[in-house]
Amino acid sequence: MNRRFRLLLAALASAALLWLLLAAAERALLLAQRFLALPPWLQWTLGVALALFAVAATLIAWNLLRPRRRPRRSRTVEAPTREHLDARLDRLETDGAGTESLRAELRDLDARGASGRFYVAVFGEISTGKSSLIAALAPNAALATDVRGGTTRSVRHVDTVLADGSRVTLADVPGTRETSGELRETMARDEALRAHVVIYLTDGDLNRSQGEELAWLADFGKPLLLALNKTDRLSREEREQVLASLRRRAPQADAVVAIRAGGSERFERRLVDGGSEIVERRAPVDVDELVQTLEHLLHRSAQHLEPARERAVLARVDRDVHEAEAALRGRQAEDAVHRYARRAVIGAMAAVAPGSDLIIQGALATGLVRELCRIHDVAVSDVQIEAFLKRTRMTVRTSASLVLAIAGNALKAFPGLGTLGGGVLHAFAYALIFDSLGKALAATLAERHALDANAADARLKQWLGETGNARLKRLAKLTVDAARSDNDANE
Ligand SMILES: Nc1nc2c(ncn2[C@@H]2O[C@H](COP(=O)(O)OP(=O)(O)OP(=O)(O)O)[C@@H](O)[C@H]2O)c(=O)[nH]1
Ligand SMILES: [Mg+2]
Structure with a gap:
């Protein structure tokens, strides 16, 4: 479009706009007159x-x-009630699972709740100055600090009284992000959950993993104080910049403060002979703003502190109970599969004339499915079980030659099997089939909490062809043991 044409268009548009304005004004005047x-x-x-x-x-x-203000924090973590957890722990105990550490966690929850003290955990990456801060807050407690990262190896509690008289127990925890310090990191995180307030320490702007840690802590909904330490290393300008960035990047924090928890400073001292020497001394600490903010947080949110702490601990115990339940179900399912595979072997050995076709032994298979569903708390009807077994029978039938070939190889590989005489080929094949069926179904139930025939059948196909040496050896032993015990019982 050339310039002249554009000018013409602009002039036309202005004229149209003017005409519209005049028309609107005329209309307004008319309305005013009428009014x-x-x-x-x-x-x-x-x-x-x-x-x-x-x-x-x-x-x-x-x-x-x-403009909408973002909700200050996302209280996403949900926790079950104490009664619910206790009942699940009781059930785990009845089933023989160890629960002592979880019970101890709940006892600690009660004890801290009853103590009337405030629990404050100092959390952060290694060498950010956590132990130094605790030493500054409770000068009479001896704590190790070291320039090498990873000084604090376990959780340590230090009691102190703040200026306003609050009785506080400070928890010094191992730093996170230490090389191969996963166990200590878990220790630190658990302790942060047990605290009323968490002081998150950093000695610079937040990196990605620190941001994630902060978000994780904030989700528990307890007061979070973000402290920038080692401010002596920063100029006033840098310090303000980092603080501004921290406020921006950690909106979940209730407060962001600058501190100086320790370290040393070097200075040159003039000597009487006119010379000089470099002297290093403990630097003065500056944690006043942090203490004031902490006092403010403790009292401002006093009525929320215990419920939020309780919720965090219960959520963590819930997660562990969940894992313990899954592990228990896994063990129970494994036992059941082993038992049914044994019975299938005994059944095969006892058969007068073992058929050339492999068909899942009906009553046993139904029993196995029913038991695995019971272990996984999945309700199933007889019709569902029958439909599922019908499908697996087809799968076993189409895999029969593969299964018999595996059994044949096992007979050669494990000489003990050969001594069992006739019927052993089928006996081993049944051990393989029941083991595969049980494993496939147990994994599907654990994953889907339902008897999903498609998913279980797909897994069954895989397991039927799984010929790892350890597996075949285990099944050979199972077959020999079952067959021998059956012989002994018959004699
Ligand atoms: N310059 C300076 N150094 C500090 C400051 N606070 C702590 N330090 C030094 O930082 C180093 C680590 O301090 P620690 O208190 O051991 O740190 P930590 O976070 O407890 O370390 P871990 O227990 O290993 O995770 C030590 O050399 C301290 O002297 C500070 O405000 N300024
Ligand atoms: Mg430390």
């Missing part, structure tokens, strides 16, 4: 209606357009 010509009572009614309309429109527009 003035109205009787006063109508003028008032119309005026009030127009004013109400304007107020309502403004309110609606404000509601739609006003």
Whole structure:
């Protein structure tokens, strides 16, 4: 488009706009004239209606357009009730699973709740100055600090009284992100969950993993104080920049403060002979702002502190109970599969004339399915079981030659099997089939919490062809043991 043409278009558009404005003005004047010509009572009614309309429109527009503040923190972590957890722990104990560490965690929860003390965990990456901060807050407690990362190896509690008289127990925990310090990191995280307030320490701007750690802590909904340590290493400008960045990147933190928890400073001292020497001494600490903020947080949110702490601990115990339940179900399912595979072997050995076709032994297979569903708390009907077994029978039938070939190889590989005489080929094949069926179904139930025939059947196909040496050896032993015990019982 050339310049002249664009100018012409602009001129036309301006003229159109002017014409529209004039038309609108004319209309407005006309309306005003008509309005003035109205009787006063109508003028008032119309005026009030127009004013109400304007107020309502403004309110609606404000509601739609006003900048929304982000909710300060996402309280996403949910925890079960204490009664619910206790009942699940009781059930685990009845089934012989160890629960002592989880019971101890709950006892600790009660003890801290009853103590009337505030628990404050100092959390952060290694060498950010956690132990130094605790030493600054409780000067009489001896704590090790070291320039080498990873000084604090276990959780340590230090009691102190704040200026306002609050009785506080500070927890010094191992630093996170230490090479091969996973166990200590778990220790630190668990302790952070047991605290009323967490002080998250950093000695610079947040890196990605620190950001994730902070978000994880914030999800438990307890007060979170972000402290920038080692500010002596920063100029005033740098310090303000880092603080601003921390506030921006950690909106979940209730407060962001700058501190100086320790370290040393070097200075040059003039000697009497005119010379000089470099002297190193403990640097003065500056944690006043942190202490004041901590006192403020403790008292401002006093009524929320214990519930949030309790919720965090219960959520963590819940996660562990869940894992313990899954592990227990896994063991129980394994036992059941072993038992049924044994019975299938005994059944095969006892058969007068073992058939050339491999068909899953009906009653045993039904029993196995029922038991695995019971272990996994999955309700199933007889019809569902029958439909599932019908399908697996087809799969076993189409895999029969593969299964018999595996059994044949096992007979050669494990000489003990050969001594069992006739029927052993089928006996081993049944051990393989029941083991595969049990494993496939148990894994599917654990994953889907339902008897999903498609998924279980797909797994069954895989397991039937699985010929790892350890597996075949285990099944050979199972076959020999079952067959021998059956012989012994018959003698
Ligand atoms: N310059 C300076 N150094 C500090 C400051 N606070 C702590 N340090 C030094 O940082 C190093 C680590 O301090 P620690 O208190 O051991 O750190 P930590 O976080 O407990 O370390 P881990 O227990 O290993 O995770 C030590 O050399 C401290 O002297 C500070 O404010 N300024
Ligand atoms: Mg330490």
